[in-house]
Amino acid sequence: MRFALIVGLLLACGYASAASIETLKAFLRETTSGKARFAQIIVDKNLKQLQQATGTMQFSRPGKFRWQYEKPYEQLIVGDGARLWIYDKDLNQVTVRKMDKALGGSPAALLAGSNEIDKIYNLTNLGSQEGLDWLEAVPKSKENAFERIRLGFSRDGLEAMELRDQFGQVTVIKFAAVERNPKLPPDLFRFTPPKGADVITD
Helix, strand or coil, X not given: CHHHXXXXXXXXXXXXXXXXXXXXXXXXXXXXXXXXXXXXXXXCCXXXXXXXXXXXXXXXXXXXXXXXXXXXXXXXXXXXXXXXXEEECCCCEEEEEEHHHHHCCCCHHHHCCCCCHHHCEEEEEEEEECCEEEEEEEECCCCCCEXXXXXXXXXXXXXXXXXXXXXXXXXXXXXXXXXXXXXXXXXXXXXXXXXXXXXXXX
């Protein structure tokens, strides 16, 4: 579920402003949909690379998103507003969870859920680093999969994210070809398990 928890926060792509708490809140008010390509790297606490992947994402607020890994493996994560579907093509396996249980206090709750993010995260402006303005979100709940989340904004919008988990692993995500408020077909956020797939329901 690690990848699924990351999805929601990635939906912030495309908001053009300096990073601040007000920027994030304005995004929640003004952005209803988005799409982008992404590149993701996971490193351990010693900065050794554990995984690298690329893919695409689309979202439609509230609560609907499609997160698709293309390389080096194929995996599809779809949130339809009520359920979260995770499809591993190589295993021909589908995992299904209720959206509220899967997202809960995770990063997805920042953008896919309520606009009242102050109830879930403590937000801090970090200033400018490496050409980006950074905002940090620290979960108030100890049950969250991540200890902290950093969002890096340029003048064109959200360009990078860093998510540090409780084991010291860091997920770094960079975005490209960002589109804000595009028209997206509803079918993107529906999923039907392929014939013969092993379906696991939590």
